[in-house]
Amino acid sequence: RFPDGEKFAQITKAVGFSDTVIRPQTFGVCTIYIATK
Secondary structure, eight states, rough: OOOOOHHHHHHHHHTTTTTEEEEHHHHHHEEEEEEOO
């Protein structure tokens, strides 16, 4: 299962990304994650 929300943001930070933005779409059906490497 794919991690959601803050858990995925923590994973991106742990592997070297920063400034992670979480944008839920369509009432949470999907989410766009944007991060800086």
